[in-house]
Every structure is written in structure tokens, then in C-alpha cells.
Amino acid sequence: MDLESIKTELGAFVRERDWGQFHTPENLAKSISIEASELLECYQWGSNADVNQVQQELADVFIYCLLLGEKYNLNLEEVILEKIEFNKQKYPVEKSRGKSDKYDRL
Amino acid sequence: MDLESIKTELGAFVRERDWGQFHTPENLAKSISIEASELLECYQWGSNADVNQVQQELADVFIYCLLLGEKYNLNLEEVILEKIEFNKQKYPVEKSRGKSDKYDRL
Amino acid sequence: MDLESIKTELGAFVRERDWGQFHTPENLAKSISIEASELLECYQWGSNADVNQVQQELADVFIYCLLLGEKYNLNLEEVILEKIEFNKQKYPVEKSRGKSDKYDRL
Amino acid sequence: MDLESIKTELGAFVRERDWGQFHTPENLAKSISIEASELLECYQWGSNADVNQVQQELADVFIYCLLLGEKYNLNLEEVILEKIEFNKQKYPVEKSRGKSDKYDRL
Helix, strand or coil: CEHHHHHHHHHHHHHHHCCHHHCCHHHHHHHHHHHHHHHHHCCCCCCCCCHHHHHHHHHHHHHHHHHHHHHCCCCHHHHHHHHHHHHHHHCCHHHHCCCCCCHHHC | CEHHHHHHHHHHHHHHHCCHHHCCHHHHHHHHHHHHHHHHHCCCCCCCCCHHHHHHHHHHHHHHHHHHHHHCCCCHHHHHHHHHHHHHHHCCHHHHCCCCCCHHHC | CEHHHHHHHHHHHHHHCCCHHHCCHHHHHHHHHHHHHHHHHCCCCCCCCCHHHHHHHHHHHHHHHHHHHHHCCCCHHHHHHHHHHHHHHHCCHHHHCCCCCCHHHC | CEHHHHHHHHHHHHHHHCCHHHCCHHHHHHHHHHHHHHHHHCCCCCCCCCHHHHHHHHHHHHHHHHHHHHHCCCCHHHHHHHHHHHHHHHCCHHHHCCCCCCHHHC
16 A cells, blocks of 8 residues: 555645644544444444445545544554554464454453 | 555464454454544543554554455555545535535535 | 432432543543443454443443433433334335335335 | 333334344444444534434434343343442542543553
């Protein structure tokens, strides 16, 4: 994913509409949660979802996540790789293999 | 963001733990929503959030979003750019400038 | 459910901790969403949930819903019955029987 | 709130539409989360919400919560009062007064 071109597009989209004023971190966090829920709605009554709908809602989640990352000037690639590293410690292979249990129940 | 290296890391992390069996699209959609809510919890009582906490929860949202994208073999860059394009039509500059109203109330 | 005794208990609980200051409608709405997500977490990886956990998270959702209702002085019984009535119109029996489709797709 | 009359109404509404088949506990938990998010959407960009909208979304959250309670034959009044009791221990007045901190940070 060429994040830079997406960020450029996104920045222009927001600026043209003068929407930066609404994009406080708190409002963006609410928005991520709201869009994540619209994504969940694709699976409300079962596992079969309309892929086109999933795609659109997933894009919305990404968009607000990218905007929130920008607010804190996060290097998202770094942040995500660090979290995967952290999760490796939290869920050691030998303890968590084949189990969906939370780390505090392993 | 070099998505490819993240996907490689993520794929190995999941495979080593044999967690693919839990990652149905529906379960991933639930997980995105759950993590988005943990992110929201950083702002539960106000706008000041612990940046380190925000960073970690945001990473979790991204991770599950990437895994869901993989399930459907989505080209996320394309999907996101398409959605921005779609939103441009939905929210024309002249109608939506400086307003946080939903498209059906513009 | 004797709502009045619950409201009395809840009111005293909040007052003793001087938590009313945090309970703006917006914060309560976030809290409902956060607790609903903790409830969802009981089903994150499958349909079998720990009933005791479900019970506790469900109670938390109710508690914040009751507090939000209080903020707006809503007569919840009335509000809920009205909504059921509204849903009856939105989902006529002949159109919606045995289908989980949303009203705009019936 | 006369819960019994609401439950009776709700039971008839569901039965007439033959919707019981969709109301697994897991689907109801997803639905609670989805509706809680629609409620949150009333506050997406700020603290001023349309009360009528809030009322309707709040009713939807209650309705799915009541249906989930029914699935497990919970005595909701009891469950909620027990949770308040539990929270009293978790948040002792002397430690939590005037603070919005989580119990593990008090």
C-alpha cells in the first residue's frame, strides 16, 4: 500500500471541505468505532456478507485510522510492527498455539 | 507504510500460532469493532488520551483490518482510493464545506 | 424489573462518588458503546460465551443506558413501547416474516 | 418500567415475524453493539444530539438487551443490582470520589 499517495488524497479531501475542525482525536476515535460497527453490520445475522459492502466499510475504518494516526504524527508502519512484536511476547507460541484464549487465561 | 513487510510479519505471527482457524471474516469484523472500542475507551471521559495507549489500540485495529482485507484478497490501496473518490461525489465541496452534516441532510 | 429501585441505587452510587460531572450524555453514549463491545468480546471467537461474563457486561450496558435515559428525563417504558410500535410499521409481518433483511431491502 | 408488558409486546413482535431463528445470543450481542454505535453516532461530531434520535437508538439498545436477557433467562433486576453492588467494591468511595480513573489505576 502506497500510504503516501493515500495520505495526500485524504489531506486534500479534508482540506477542500474544511473538515479539519471536526477531526479532533476524540471525534476520530468515535468515527472509527462507528465505522467498525457498520462493518460488523455486514455480519449481523450471519457469516455471509456482501463483499462490496464489506470493502466500503473497511475502507472507512482505514480512512479514519489514517486520519487519527496523522493527528499524532505516528509512523504507522513502525507502530504496527512494534505491536506485532509486543503480541509475540504476550502470546508465546508454545502457550497460545491453536488456542483463542486471551493472554491472561493462557 | 510498507504494507508488504507488515503482511509478511503478520502472516508468520498467525501461522506460528495456528490462529488462522479463528480468523473467519465474521470473527475479524467483531475483532475490529472490539479493538475500535478499546481505542474509544482512551477518550471515554474526555479528550485527553494517553498517546501510548492510543497508539497500541490503533495498531490493533489496523492489524485486524489488514487480516480481514487479506481474507477477501483486497487491494487495500485501491479500495481506499476508490472510497475517497466515492466520498467526493457523496459530499460535494460546495454543499459540505465547513459542515459536519451527513450526506442525506446536506 | 422494578426500575425505580434500580434508579435509586444507581443515583446513590453515582452521587457518593461525585461522578455526575463525568456523565455527560456524550460520555454516557461512548460508555454504552464501550460496554456493548465488552459484551461482544464474550463472543469474539465463537458462539459459546461464559454466561457469568455475559451477565456482568449486559448489566453494564443497562446501567449506562439507564443513566443516559435519566439525563434526558426519558420515560423508558414509553420510549421502548413506542419504538416497538414504530418497528411494527417498518417491518410489516407479510414482508418481513422469516427474513433478516433490513427494511430498505424488503 | 413495567418490564413484563414490554417483554410481552416484544415476544409477540418477534414471534409474528418468525425472527427467533436469527436471535442467537451471538447475533444479539452483535446487534447491541451495532445499535450502541448508532446511538454514539448522534454524538459523532459533538455533544449536541437530536434528542428524538437518541431516544430511538437508546430504545433499540434496550430492546436487544432485553432479548439477550431472555435468551439466558436472566432476572435483569437482580443482575443489575448485583453489578452495582460489585462496582461498589471495585470503586470504593474514598478512592474513587471525583475521579474517572479505572479501578486498576486508583
